[in-house]
Amino acid sequence: MHIVVCISHVPDTTTKIRFNKELTQLDSQGVKWVINPWDDLTLTRAIDMKEASGGKITKISVIHVGDATTEPTLRKALAMGADEAIRVDAVSSDSYSTASHLAAALKELEYDLVLCGIESSDYNSSAVGGMLAEILDLYSVSSVSAIELKDEGFVVKREQETGKETLRISTPFVAIGQKGIAIDPRIPSMRGVMSARTKPLKVVQGESGESYIHTMVYEYPEPKGSCRFFQPDETDQLADALRREAKVI
Amino acid sequence: MSIIVYIEHLEGKLKKQSRELVSYASQLAEKTSQKVTAVGVGDISREELESLSRFGASKIIHCSNPEAATLENQVYTQLLAEIFEKESGEILILANSFTGKAIAPRLSVRLKAGLVAGVVDLPESLDPFVVKKKIFNGKAFAHSQILTKSKILSLNSNACEVKEKPVESEWEEFSSQVSAPKAEIVDVSKMDADNLLTESSIVVSGGRGMKGADKWKPIEELASLLKGATACSKPVSDEGWRPHEEHVGQTGKTIAPDLYIAVGISGAVQHLAGVSSSKTIVAINSDKDAPIFEIADYGIVGDAHEVLPAFIQSVSKLD
Ligand SMILES: Cc1cc2nc3c(=O)[nH]c(=O)nc-3n(C[C@H](O)[C@H](O)[C@H](O)COP(=O)(O)OP(=O)(O)OC[C@H]3O[C@@H](n4cnc5c(N)ncnc54)[C@H](O)[C@@H]3O)c2cc1C
Ligand SMILES: Nc1ncnc2c1ncn2[C@@H]1O[C@H](COP(=O)(O)O)[C@@H](O)[C@H]1O
Numbered sequence: 001m002h003i004v005v006c007i008s009h010v011p012d013t014t015t016k017i018r019f020n021k022e023l024t025q026l027d028s029q030g031v032k033w034v035i036n037p038w039d040d041l042t043l044t045r046a047i048d049m050k051e052a053s054g055g056k057i058t059k060i061s062v063i064h065v066g067d068a069t070t071e072p073t074l075r076k077a078l079a080m081g082a083d084e085a086i087r088v089d090a091v092s093s094d095s096y097s098t099a100s101h102l103a104a105a106l107k108e109l110e111y112d113l114v115l116c117g118i119e120s121s122d123y124n125s126s127a128v129g130g131m132l133a134e135i136l137d138l139y140s141v142s143s144v145s146a147i148e149l150k151d152e153g154f155v156v157k158r159e160q161e162t163g164k165e166t167l168r169i170s171t172p173f174v175a176i177g178q179k180g181i182a183i184d185p186r187i188p189s190m191r192g193v194m195s196a197r198t199k200p201l202k203v204v205q206g207e208s209g210e211s212y213i214h215t216m217v218y219e220y221p222e223p224k225g226s227c228r229f230f231q232p233d234e235t236d237q238l239a240d241a242l243r244r245e246a247k248v249i
Numbered sequence: 250m251s252i253i254v255y256i257e258h259l260e261g262k263l264k265k266q267s268r269e270l271v272s273y274a275s276q277l278a279e280k281t282s283q284k285v286t287a288v289g290v291g292d293i294s295r296e297e298l299e300s301l302s303r304f305g306a307s308k309i310i311h312c313s314n315p316e317a318a319t320l321e322n323q324v325y326t327q328l329l330a331e332i333f334e335k336e337s338g339e340i341l342i343l344a345n346s347f348t349g350k351a352i353a354p355r356l357s358v359r360l361k362a363g364l365v366a367g368v369v370d371l372p373e374s375l376d377p378f379v380v381k382k383k384i385f386n387g388k389a390f391a392h393s394q395i396l397t398k399s400k401i402l403s404l405n406s407n408a409c410e411v412k413e414k415p416v417e418s419e420w421e422e423f424s425s426q427v428s429a430p431k432a433e434i435v436d437v438s439k440m441d442a443d444n445l446l447t448e449s450s451i452v453v454s455g456g457r458g459m460k461g462a463d464k465w466k467p468i469e470e471l472a473s474l475l476k477g478a479t480a481c482s483k484p485v486s487d488e489g490w491r492p493h494e495e496h497v498g499q500t501g502k503t504i505a506p507d508l509y510i511a512v513g514i515s516g517a518v519q520h521l522a523g524v525s526s527s528k529t530i531v532a533i534n535s536d537k538d539a540p541i542f543e544i545a546d547y548g549i550v551g552d553a554h555e556v557l558p559a560f561i562q563s564v565s566k567l568d
Contacts, residue, residue, distance in 0.1 A: 012498065013519055017388045037500065089557070095356065117349065121499065123384050123391070125366045126345070130322065130354025139430055140322045142351035155435065158320075160347040161447050161502075162259055165319065166436035177352075178499050180493070212363030212397050216379060219390040225541045227532070232551030232559070238531070239563035241547060246529040248508040249451070249475055249564065 001057045001112040001171075003046045005082065007064050007130065008120040009073040023218045035073055036144060037105075038117025040185035042177040046115055047081035047186060049149050056149060060081050062108070065092050065101045065206065078196035079188035085199070092204025095123075097209035099131035105204055112171040113154060118143065118178040129176040134223060139173040145180030187216040251308075251336050252278055255343040255352075256289045256301065263297055265448050266344050266406055266547040268304050273409045274342050275305025276371055286310060286336050290317050290328065295420065302418035304411065308336075309418050316427040320348060323429035326355040331425050333360060338399065345403040346447075353403050362399035367528075369405050386522035387501055406505030407526050444449060446495065451477030452506045454524075455485060456544035458513020458534065458553055462490035468512060474564055480504065482514050512552045516541025533557065560568065 010223040011017065012032040020027055035043070043062060050057040065088040066068060074085040088105050106114065116129030131142035145164070146157035156175060158165045169175075177189040188196070230238045242249045252274045257264045272499055274285045287306040298309050310332060316324045329352065335342055341356065343349045345367050357364035365382050369390065370405045372380045372407070372521035378395045383405060446452065453472040457466060465479075472479045476528060479495060486496040509527035514520060516532070516539055524530070532545035533556050542548045549556050 011385070013386065013522075017385045019389070025390075037335065048357065057334070093355070099354075099358070121386055122380075124386060125364075126350040127357065127364055127366060128352040130351065131358050134326070134355040139432070140351075140355065142322065143347045156432075160320070161440070161445055163437065163439040165434055165438075167432040168435055169432045179496070197289035212357065212361075212395065213365060214394045214396055216392045216394050218384075219381070221390065221391065224544050225546070227350065227545045227548045230550050232549055232556050235549070235556065235560040235563040237564070238547055238549065238560065239567055242508065242529070242531070243567055246508070246546065247568070248529045 001053075002059045002061070002110060003050070003057060003113045003115060004106065004109065004111045005039065005043045005046050005060065005062045005115045006132070007043065007062050007073070007077060008036040008122070008128075009033055009064060009066055009070040010116070010120055010122040011216065013037065013095050013121055018032045019218045032063050033070070035076060036120050038177060039117065041182040042115040043080060043082065043148060044182040044184075044186045045177070048182065049147070061086060063102060063105060065098050067091055071201065073204055074195050074201055076188065078188045078199045078201070079192040081192060083199065085201040087201065087203050088206045090204050090209065092209060094211045094213040095127035096212040099128050099132055099135060100209040101206045102128070103135040104207070106132075113171070114138070114174045116174060118176055118245055129174055133174040139169060140176065141167060141169060141173065142176040144175045144177045145232055147175055147177070147181060153184045169241055192228045225241060250339050251284045252340045252342060253289045253333050253336060253338040254285060254306065255341065256287050257291060257297070257344060257346065257348055257418060258291070258293045258297070259445065259448070260327055261293045261297065262345070263300070265450075266346070266404070267301065268394060268411045269303045269406070270342055270344060270404060271304040271306050272411045272414075273371065276412065277340070277415050278305065281375060281404055283339065284308065288329065288332055290314070290325070294479055299418055299420065303413055303415050307388065307416045307418055308421065310421045310423050310537065310557050312429055314424050316429070316431065319434065320351060321429060321431050322351050322355055324431070325352045325428050326359055328425060329356055330359045332359070332423060342402045343401070343403050345405050349403045357401050360399050361397055362401045362565070363395035363397040364401040364403065365395060366395045367405050367477070368402045369408050371409055382485055386401045386518070387525045388518070395506060399423040405526055407528065440494075440541060446480055447477045447502055447504055448479035449453045450507045451475045452480050452504055452508070453510045453512070454480035455491075455512050456482040456485050456514030459485070459490075460513075464554065465491070467554075467561060471510070471557065471561050473563070474561060475508075477506070477508070478491060482520050511541050511545070512557060514541055515523070515539050
């Protein structure tokens, strides 16, 4: 079996976000780029499943739409344990164009499972996985908190506000992972880092895809009004403020 | 032309955000002279759905296809796409929830409709159509233009004020021939729909500063006194002090209650990502420099184990 993991490349969550003066572009100076935290977890799960599969899962590919500057991120994925990386060479401007590029590349592959994360921590769109599935007319399951290879297929736990469901799904399909799919991301070992240098990193040409969305301008959040402090023995006053001023209790 | 609003419910009760979604649509409809159609799927009563006419929904469509009993993304996509087209929909509005995240992207492709997810305000301009959304987990906003004729907006909680706007509503039962594939369900476990963290108006949350699983009594007591829910930071659920369903933040649940009380929580960016849309934030922390105070509206610098019992006393004295 072949698992394809879609990874996006995002600023580390602790990075301070800055834009250019015109507020039209992210200022990437000083930004530390990482694998999107969700994709770190889905990739970890894919590798765990491969190792436990007794040879049934033969290959894990990571795929990414981006320019050459993202290659260190792909090498990191290889060092974690992916067998091959594919970079679709394109700079996409919205989720739809990203999904179209991924779909075009996937059409050239044979695969059983495509894994995506529930959202990228840059644009928080939660869109690429579902769009990709719709373009390829594949079954999709989202909010996946566990996935397991059982017999010849996959058993998936889907967790939402209202409860959990365990589903058996026939391949191929798209699973969109969230909290729980793996606990901690794998840290590449020294050997992993060495072997990543010789693993294949293929570059396929992206076409200039259609976009549905255009970002006009960015905005920083307003600094929040300053906090009003009470002394530890002024809990009566705090309760009163919440009742009369904020009107929330 | 109409604005279609997809309404979610929990065991037949409208979700808290439903009124907000319909109110958003009617405020938008006033500018565009469109009509607002609310769509509910599954086991929900006519009375419950029709209550949305108080917020401006002039048509209510109920879809009772048995194939839609569980969230099959392709089934929902087909049903909603058919309704959207039948009603000459121009804008589709839904919640940026688990369900919204599951179906909005598929609908975007199916309807060739640009999707903006995580919308926080009414559109600032209609032509071009520009709307503001949250990005970088709340560290910035983007003003996004939708280039397509049909449009999909998934709304964050508190994206607009709820305004009453009673109208007469027309009722329609809808069903369709569904052909989409379905998964085999092996097991289902339902949560108590009455006490859901994401639906609560008040949330009392504890962090590592609470110092241990056995110290949670006052958090639970305060939450029950305020008829709210309990939550926690990630390390607390990692330690097993609290069940992981309570974990809020970037990798946990996103909540937007009217009141969020953070006790012994430092306020790391990843934590704030899940709670920053709360209307009012109260922080209790022994460190006056804790970053949580930067987003809190009210704060007490002090030991949680002394402040909380006193605060509980103060709240119970209110009538
Ligand atoms: C990729 C990634 C994702 C993450 N996702 C999340 C997430 O979703 N949610 C989340 O919460 N975290 C998340 N984290 C972890 C986050 O970075 C912080 O480590 C975490 O939020 C800290 O939890 P805390 O505030 O409970 O603990 P601490 O940071 O240890 O803070 C404890 C606080 O308690 C105070 N305190 C101590 N004693 C007392 C006392 N007696 N009375 C009152 N106050 C006291 C201290 O002053 C301190 O401010 C994530 C991290 C990463 C890297
Ligand atoms: N540029 C990209 N290349 C490959 N996969 C991506 C890319 N952007 C997003 N994804 C995938 O889609 C998921 C959701 O991202 P988004 O829709 O951008 O919030 C991510 O977790 C990835 O799995």
